[in-house]
Amino acid sequence: MKFILQPGKQVHVPGDSASFRQTPSRREFMGGALIAGAVAFLAPRGAQGAEAKVDVLINEPVGTISPNIYSHFVEHLGGVVYDGIWVGENSKIPNVGGIRRELVEHMRRIRPGVIRWPGGCFADQYDWRDGIGPREKRPRRVNFWADTNYKVTDSYKQLTDGPQKYEPNWFGTSEFMHFCRLAGAQPYFAANLRSLDARAFLEWIEYCNAPAGLTTLSDMRAAAGDREPYNVAYWGVGNESWGCGGDMLPEEYAERFRQFTAWAPTYQTTKLSYIATGPNGADVGWTRRFLSKLVEKGSGQVNKIHGLGLHYYCGTTGKGNALEYSEDEWYELIHRSDRMESLVSQHWMVMGESDPQHRVKLIVDEWGAWHLQDPGLPPGYLYGYPGTLRDALISAVNLDTFQRHADKVAMANPAQLINTIHSLFIAYDDKFVATPNFDVFEMYAAHSGAQSLRTEFVAPHVSYMRTVNNNRERAEFWGLAGSASLNGKRLTLTAVNPDIKAARETEINVIGARITMGQARVLTAADIHAHNSFANPKSMQPKDEQVTVGAGGKLVYRFAPASVTRLQLTLA
Ligand code: AHR
Numbered sequence: 001m002k003f004i005l006q007p008g009k010q011v012h013v014p015g016d017s018a019s020f021r022q023t024p025s026r027r028e029f030m031g032g033a034l035i036a037g038a039v040a041f042l043a044p045r046g047a048q049g050a051e052a053k054v055d056v057l058i059n060e061p062v063g064t065i066s067p068n069i070y071s072h073f074v075e076h077l078g079g080v081v082y083d084g085i086w087v088g089e090n091s092k093i094p095n096v097g098g099i100r101r102e103l104v105e106h107m108r109r110i111r112p113g114v115i116r117w118p119g120g121c122f123a124d125q126y127d128w129r130d131g132i133g134p135r136e137k138r139p140r141r142v143n144f145w146a147d148t149n150y151k152v153t154d155s156y157k158q159l160t161d162g163p164q165k166y167e168p169n170w171f172g173t174s175e176f177m178h179f180c181r182l183a184g185a186q187p188y189f190a191a192n193l194r195s196l197d198a199r200a201f202l203e204w205i206e207y208c209n210a211p212a213g214l215t216t217l218s219d220m221r222a223a224a225g226d227r228e229p230y231n232v233a234y235w236g237v238g239n240e241s242w243g244c245g246g247d248m249l250p251e252e253y254a255e256r257f258r259q260f261t262a263w264a265p266t267y268q269t270t271k272l273s274y275i276a277t278g279p280n281g282a283d284v285g286w287t288r289r290f291l292s293k294l295v296e297k298g299s300g301q302v303n304k305i306h307g308l309g310l311h312y313y314c315g316t317t318g319k320g321n322a323l324e325y326s327e328d329e330w331y332e333l334i335h336r337s338d339r340m341e342s343l344v345s346q347h348w349m350v351m352g353e354s355d356p357q358h359r360v361k362l363i364v365d366e367w368g369a370w371h372l373q374d375p376g377l378p379p380g381y382l383y384g385y386p387g388t389l390r391d392a393l394i395s396a397v398n399l400d401t402f403q404r405h406a407d408k409v410a411m412a413n414p415a416q417l418i419n420t421i422h423s424l425f426i427a428y429d430d431k432f433v434a435t436p437n438f439d440v441f442e443m444y445a446a447h448s449g450a451q452s453l454r455t456e457f458v459a460p461h462v463s464y465m466r467t468v469n470n471n472r473e474r475a476e477f478w479g480l481a482g483s484a485s486l487n488g489k490r491l492t493l494t495a496v497n498p499d500i501k502a503a504r505e506t507e508i509n510v511i512g513a514r515i516t517m518g519q520a521r522v523l524t525a526a527d528i529h530a531h532n533s534f535a536n537p538k539s540m541q542p543k544d545e546q547v548t549v550g551a552g553g554k555l556v557y558r559f560a561p562a563s564v565t566r567l568q569l570t571l572a
Pocket of ligand 1: 120121122239240366416421
């Protein structure tokens with residue numbers, strides 16, 4: 001269905017399915033630009049002709065977009081580490097010191113912030129001491145995902161013996177650090193809070209960060225080839241401590257957190273940035289109870305926390321297959337992913353109760369869609385599948401949300417980098433393919449480190465049918481949403497048009513500056529199920545377009561149906 005924006009019609013505030021507001025009247029519609037002193041309607045067709053409008057407010061900065069919003073997550077789960085990342089030095093697969101070369105080359109193109117490792121649920125069963133020293137002498141252990149009550153799919157029952165089931169510890173601390181260096185990323189270690197004690201945690205910090213020659217552990221690191229300390233700053237204190245990380249109450253976790261983080265050594269070189277287990281989706285009770293218990297010891301306790309880890313998976317729709325879905329299921333999943341907007345706002349508000357100055361930021365260290373495993377992959381490659389155009393739009397919806405909330409979100413990591421869930425890559429043996437999620441990360445890296453600007457989108461809704469409690473009901477959400485940032489004279493505007501059929505003709509007003517030239521990069525496809533595969537690795541690729549800027553900096557841009565777009569505009 002195609003809507004034309006009319007005064008008084010309902011529009012949607014991105015992310016909040018409950019919050020609808022009236023579109024501005026025609027007078028308000030024009031007024032925003034006039035009040036800010038800019039030339040009002042730049043579009044050749046004028047206000048009444050355009051379907052949609054974007055106002056970028058140059059003089060309303062939100063905050064610097066942290067490069068860590070473009071971070072990643074790798075866990076010893078299925079085919080992520082063995083053979084997604086680690087193929088071994090003697091492999092026929094091209095590698096750099098055992099790390100898959102094609103992965104390294106692609107990572108460099110997306111300017112990764114940090115990489116989180118070794119889990120996930122695996123982290124709370126992992127002993128870092130198993131993963132150091134000569135590789136051939138390291139112990140084998142049962143992997144968390146091979147022998148657990150966490151029964152998500154049948155495939156876990158079919159795990160064949162091998163590194164996915166019995167962890168060989170070939171990929172440990174030094175191999176992970178090697179991968180980070182190759183990728184150009186900072187390390188983020190998730191420490192075991194459930195099955196190891198605080199001493200093991202402190203000793204891991206010592207192994208990583210103590211200068212060589214000072215302690216037995218730092219000498220062991222030096223003997224393994226890394227004389228220089230790793231200076232690891234980001235430490236996750238447990239993972240999902242409300243679930244696989246210990247089934248704790250928030251109050252119990254607060255006590256454990258205080259013990260683990262009390263007086264940890266910095267070796268005068270590294271400020272330790274702790275990431276506390278945060279809520280599962282909308283569980284504001286966890287956020288409130290954890291922080292209020294923590295500050296019972298004194299308000300200064302919040303100074304220890306760099307960020308609170310929020311996890312939200314928007315799941316899947318229909319039968320759960322990554323490649324098969326109806327148009328309604330396309331809309332429903334994108335709509336669900338947009339819940340990230342309200343999660344960020346709600347938790348932020350609750351965090352302010354114990355931390356009024358908002359020293360603690362949000363770290364969304366697991367996010368994405370989660371479909372069923374592709375039966376074409378080996379059974380051990382748990383939850384592996386090639387993402388489609390739908391997943392790419394979900395990536396863009398999430399990144400735009402983090403960018404809009406640059407003052408609140410300090411880091412974000414999709415789950416996970418390769419071979420599982422919302423991955424950027426799929427690899428099997430010598431085959432490797434980038435998913436459309438990779439393209440979105442490459443496009444959106446232009447926002448990294450830039451100043452997020454308040455940006456208002458006004459567009460007709462998309463409307464679709466969904467099933468709730470066996471009843472079919474109509475649902476709707478925004479028809480264009482995104483974010484903008486400024487870096488010098490370069491404005492980057494990214495946007496998602498979820499409408500499968502309608503392009504969105506949009507007036508773009510930069511209030512407080514004039515557009516002189518522009519370029520677009522667009523990721524879309526004729527088929528909403530489009531994806532890359534081993535057989536056809538370049539089936540869908542983003543395309544570059546020249547943008548025509550009219551006299552006086554006027555810009556009307558047509559956002560393609562079912563697309564992610566990046567506009568790069570030069571301002572005067
Ligand atoms: O990303 C897969 C799993 O999802 C992680 O191990 C866990 O933290 C979450 O439940």
